[in-house]
Amino acid sequence: MNAIWYEPFSNSSEDKLAAERAQSFYMNWFLDPIILGKYPSEMHDILGPDLIAFSKYDSEKLKNGLDFIGINHYTSYYVKDCIYSTCEQGKGSSKTEGFALTSAQMNGRSIGEPTALAWLYIHPQGMEIIVTYIKERYNNIPMYITENGFGMIEHSSDDVKRVEYLSSYLDSLATAIRKGADVRGYFVWSLLDNFEWNHGYSIRFGLHHVDFATLNRTSRGSAFWYKNFIAQHKAMVGIKLGHTQE
Template sequence: MILEVWPCIFQIQELEDRYGGWLSPQIREDFAYYASICFKHYGDRVKYWVTLNEPNVVAIRGYRSGIYPPARCSATFGNCTSGDSEREPFIAAHNMILAHAAAVNLYRAKYHGEKKGSIGIAMNTVWYEPVSNSSQDKQAAQRAQSFYMNWFLDPIMFGKYPEEMENILGSLLPEFSDDRLQNGLDFIGINHYTSFYVKDCLYSTCVQGPCISKTEGYYLRTATKNNIPIGEPTEVDWIYVYPEGMEKMVTYLKNRYNNTPMFITENGFGEMHQPDSSINSFLNDDKRAEYMKSYLDALISAIRYVTQTFGYTHMYIYTCA
């Protein structure tokens, strides 16, 4: 059994009202207390623990765009009553990372000897393909990974933020002083659905569309190259069928994080909710079957050539209303 301690569940209104939720260092202690209760009462059955599910999405959508609770953002980033999109995502992320570390250190010190389980974190992952072979676009693809996924995994594994983030953000990034962060997980959970192209906006001019800001990494994310999508579009506007992205994502994580064990904690095909659909249309789901076959084939290739330790725990039918 895998049990996820989700930040969206833990982000209860009481803590938001009392001290600002993830914007306060106090949440680290409360999160560890909450985790301890879970370890104590479920540890005899749960052998794989996920402390936080998609904390990168929580930081970005909760504190930059404001479309998730607690709905904080600056006026240029979204429609919120309060917030600072250039600063608060990094404060919230910093506290999530240290809350994760507190839970991991507690489990290893107090519960692992008896419970014999493993503990990790689940990240939303997107494979970013450089739109060209230019060095600028390749660097932009690396920045995209650093500002999206490595933002959390680098501190947990190496005790510091990615170099790309430090170079661009400087003092906007909080500092770590706790060396217990390093090697702060037993496995990486991978939530992977899709991939995008990336074009540089730091060293070159983007003419295809709006570049994202300094605090997001200075790149243009696009689903098309020469008007051709990176993969077959689905009914969900951000999900494209690009199974190569699964293999490349796993290879990237293996190389960057020293072959740390990995689980695919989410993966699935995207479609819109269709209340009038018949049972036959649900049963004859050829596109979903092909999606799963192609992504599992890519995963098998990654397991064969890339890593020795792997798991696949969730297949989602990603349906939007």
Template sequence: MGNSSLGFAFLLLVLEVLFQPLLVFAKLELKNSSDTSPFPPNFLFGTASAAYQYEGAFLTDGKGLNNWDVFTHNSGIYSFAGLSNGDVAVDQYNRYLEYVDLMASLGLNSYQFSISWARILPKGIYGSINYAGIDHHNKLINALRFRVLSHFDIPDELEQRYGAWEDFKYYADICFKNFGDRVKYWVTFSEPNVFVIGAYHTRMFPPSRCSKPFRNCSAGDSEKEPFIAAHNIILAHAAAVKVYKTKYQKKQGGTIGLTVQIAWYEPLTNSTADKLATERAQSFITNWFLDPIVFGRYPKEMTDILGSTLPTFSRNNMDDLKLGVDFIGLNHYNTLYVGDCLYSSCEFSPGSTRTEGFIKQTNFKDGIPIGELRGNGVLRSHPPGMEKSVTYIKERYNNIPIIITENGY
């Protein structure tokens, strides 16, 4: 889930200069919102949420168990400070009309939310469609008209069988068919770059796989599995985009994209090595997903270091990837200083290993913090990082439209 999925206010701004799988953005037609908003009509201003963190009702109306239901009930990792599970959360499933009224009173005109895969397909492809889940989301969309398909949650049935992503196309097709007449902004995956690290490298997300020296898990390989999972998510994204663009887009008139989390990185010193390290940091986190989707290949900084550790794309894969994205969603929360660990020796720390890009990260330079410590006690505010992040993505990816899907602190 991560810091960027906690539902803080975000700006949705389409620039011409959204791990939930399948997020949806739909412009909200909230009553009276146009009267109270200080922004021009074409500026989208709203809030974001994730199904597992908001809905509750975890077994209501035929919903099946998802990977987070099982993980939070069994792992104990989040059993602190009252963060035991999302069985009730903020009860949005039952109280959504109250939240719509609150959004309207704040002058918001957009809302990003995820659709729980296990609420639509309790057993994935191995069971029937749960029409009670379809009905609920129809009611919510009719009240709102803006939404997201998935935020890190998948049916546990698929997780147990084989890892789930093979059936994402089927799930996406059902959502396009049932909701696409009103949803005009679709995001296939939200922050897959955060999800695969948490799930297959540091064990903080289900299925909680990892290996030493990073973490101690009963199963997993932190130096291989994140790249396999990322590759499959990229292919699942391409498959869903192909379904949308060939079956639905012309008739429904919507757009489809992918959301990544992007941190900004400043070199710790003016040395060439530290400047190269900042580019490796960006490639091993953000460009890892966007380069294949836009260019059909992994970033050079990754292939030079990882070689055969990275899976390869077949000719058919590359043909599907050519469909690309209509927009890129960016979640931005923090900026860090980055130093080099490729040409210089570093103590073991997050980022310092081969499969993380040989970098070291810090909030301080010459004893001075990069910004003010914010509410969560970890991230520091550095406003220039937002502008630099957007400019970087704009220039690297040929001015593909950008939506700032989350930012805060």
């Protein structure tokens, strides 16, 4: 499940409600029916009769239909209300997206450090917040972080920024775990440079570099860092996963 944390652009009640709508129209409309047997209330409020209602039979059949939730988390976005506030057109601003404008940059403010990908901004605290949100909304169903990673254009094996990204996001995940989130596993995206749906071979996420002409593979600095990280930590309840040793 692709999971973005949506941060209200301001402390206004309108932007806070918009953030809930953004989450409901992006992630919850998949998970709510399968786990809770119904669509999110925010979707009903906006879409009304256009949203198909589940029969009582379907709702009961759907409830608790997951053994675990797989979470793909990379980044976070700001959200601005488009119902009670003046709002430019953009991603999220339409009725079918919840009238909640989403962007990593608003009014000259950035939610985090930009990267080579237009959609990926570094906001590690979003990992803790989204995992905690899912824990509380869905009764702490077991979770796996099925994707988390950092894309680069450079072919270099010196990927310090990737190490910094992974380390900060793992620290954030460890905080959520210490606070009770039932996270059973974590998977870096990805082991090797690969074909990305939107970017082909131009963006590289791999811990290992791949020469696509020869298929030769070379370990990047992040591969050695992650190997050491895993070696230093064991999968035990309460282990402090996020603190690496020099």
